[in-house]
Amino acid sequence: MISQYFCNTGLTLGSTSLDHHHNPDHHHLRNRDERKSSLRFDHAIPSLTLGLLSSEEEKHQVSNYSVLLHRQVSHSISATSSYSNNSSVKRERDGGGEEAEVEAERERCSKVGGDHDQDLEEGSAARKKLRLSKEQSVVLEDRFKEQSSLNPKQKQTLAKQLNLQPRQVEVWFQNRRARTKLKQTEVECELLRKCCDTLTDENKRLRNEIQELKALKKTVPLYMQLPAVATLTVCPSCEQDGGGGENSSKSLFSIGAKSHFYNSFTHPSAAC
């Protein structure tokens, strides 16, 4: 797992960028942000900057460090059932404003910077997972029933209401949508399976019918077969667009050429 983070090139190494890593809102922008972070975080406190990294090894070391830090912070935060220390939301366009962000950044810097050694020690621990309270789940569920997707403002508001980070709300909605889709797929799959079974049965029945008719045709003269055939009806749609004149539609063999027999006792969709 950690090895995945090693691809970090150390571009996100200012104090700001440490936040960038431990902020759950930024995790999936890592690669993209790396391309531009040297510009974006020019104002960062220059404790560690890209310019200081002369070798790949150094970049790896610091990158790894930031990952550990990220994990430690996530850990400590989730352990309190709230991500209250982790409030920067850069992905949220309308989420707070620059000043608040800088302020939050400062706060984080002071907290994160306080105990690096310990961070490194504990940061190696696996991530902890917050369990949403029943009340939070209920509110989220209710909201999901209303709308399965939130805009940034709504996300922010809901997060505030639930004392969660917007990212957590976002993730919850993402997972919830995925679960809904999965369930729906399962239902559709079951429906298709039943439909398939029905069609298989119908196919089997029709094949038997054909066999019987063939056998009948061999043993009985044509004129005597007609009453038996008359018990079959033609599929309405075939009857409509089957073409041919009145004479042809009444012919046993011309029906067979353009239409198929339709058993009204079975599911119509199975045949059409």
Next chain:
DNA sequence: TTGATTTTGCTAGTTACGTCA
């Protein structure tokens, strides 16, 4: 105006934690 780049939101797939039988 157009093409390149960046930002944002999303999905699909995966990982890992907590719970329960």
Next chain:
DNA sequence: ACTGACGTAACTAGCAAAATC
């Protein structure tokens, strides 16, 4: 106490569209 299954929070990679340069 241990364990495997399960639900789900959190994560990653990648895509598409919109915004910006």
